[in-house]
Amino acid sequence: MTNLYKKLAAIDERPSPFSQYTAAELWTDPHIARQMLKAHLNPNTDSASRRPSFIEASVNWLQARFNIGPDTHIADFGCGPGLYTTRLAQLGAEVTGIDFSANSLAYAKETAATHNLTIDYVHTNYIEYHSDKRFDLILLIYCDFCPLSPAQRQQLLTVFKAHLDDGGAIVLDVHSLVEFDQFEESMSYGRRQYGDFWTDEDYFDFIYKFKYEGEHVTLDKYSIFTPTREFEIYNWLQYFDQAFLTAEFATNGLTITDWYANVAGEPFDPQLPTMAIVAQKR
Numbered sequence: 001m002t003n004l005y006k007k008l009a010a011i012d013e014r015p016s017p018f019s020q021y022t023a024a025e026l027w028t029d030p031h032i033a034r035q036m037l038k039a040h041l042n043p044n045t046d047s048a049s050r051r052p053s054f055i056e057a058s059v060n061w062l063q064a065r066f067n068i069g070p071d072t073h074i075a076d077f078g079c080g081p082g083l084y085t086t087r088l089a090q091l092g093a094e095v096t097g098i099d100f101s102a103n104s105l106a107y108a109k110e111t112a113a114t115h116n117l118t119i120d121y122v123h124t125n126y127i128e129y130h131s132d133k134r135f136d137l138i139l140l141i142y143c144d145f146c147p148l149s150p151a152q153r154q155q156l157l158t159v160f161k162a163h164l165d166d167g168g169a170i171v172l173d174v175h176s177l178v179e180f181d182q183f184e185e186s187m188s189y190g191r192r193q194y195g196d197f198w199t200d201e202d203y204f205d206f207i208y209k210f211k212y213e214g215e216h217v218t219l220d221k222y223s224i225f226t227p228t229r230e231f232e233i234y235n236w237l238q239y240f241d242q243a244f245l246t247a248e249f250a251t252n253g254l255t256i257t258d259w260y261a262n263v264a265g266e267p268f269d270p271q272l273p274t275m276a277i278v279a280q281k282r
């Protein structure tokens with residue numbers, strides 16, 4: 001029998017920031033992906049996508065801010081079930097949606113077919129995206145820059161820069177230090193604390209919330225034990241201030257030209273938990 005003390009000690013140990021990457025399991029495990037799709041499509045929660053009213057406001061702002069029309073080439077990185085891509089294609093734009101969730105992409109493709117829209121959906125890890133296409137607008141919406149390690153963020157910015165047309169813009173949002181300050185460490189143990197989110201099987205689970213003060217990083221770590229398997233999900237988040245984000249973009253030859261509160265173009269406010277940027281090639 002495995003020594004229970006050793007197992008508990010391992011679960012209890014504080015991992016070093018970004019030492020494990022489990023985002024693929026989180027988004028592509030067939031059972032979890034179905035739960036995620038339900039969350040994306042639930043108009044009453046912001047858990048996987050923001051609510052429809054925000055998405056409408058966001059697309060309206062993007063349309064006005066970037067003069068989106070038939071000649072606009074847009075790439076939506078982490079497009080999920082296509083809540084933005086569908087609306088952008090309805091404005092006449094040439095839209096590419098990139099995501100590694102086959103389940104969400106299947107829903108997005110079905111929606112496109114229903115509305116008679118042509119949208120290029122690409123099933124891949126966006127950090128490895130490669131295409132001959134060049135875009136006027138690159139989107140990464142719902143703070144998806146934050147779960148990535150510093151090396152992955154560098155790689156993604158390199159991908160963005162390589163696929164940005166001259167004069168094109170990147171729009172993304174991130175968590176701010178205001179949100180970091182509100183995060184509190186905790187630990188809980190129980191039986192099916194997340195109901196059937198992880199699996200239909202019975203399970204016991206540990207939820208650890210770790211905060212890394214120096215790095216401005218947090219981790220929600222889920223250790224899950226079912227009768228047939230055990231697995232761990234690591235949800236890392238990097239939080240940003242303006243100087244840190246500016247420096248990361250500059251290292252990759254990108255300049256942040258505008259700051260907002262969110263991707264609906266509301267005014268930047270340092271007291272808010274998120275901020276959004278527009279960036280261009282230098």
Ligand SMILES: C[S@@+](CC[C@H](N)C(=O)[O-])C[C@H]1O[C@@H](n2cnc3c(N)ncnc32)[C@H](O)[C@@H]1O
Binds near residue numbers: 098125144
């Ligand atoms: C928080 S959801 C946001 C979805 C969409 N942007 C929205 O706001 O409705 C994150 C999405 O990014 C996708 N994703 C996360 N990491 C990815 C990666 N490395 N490569 C491709 N897709 C990724 C997930 O599958 C998921 O659909």
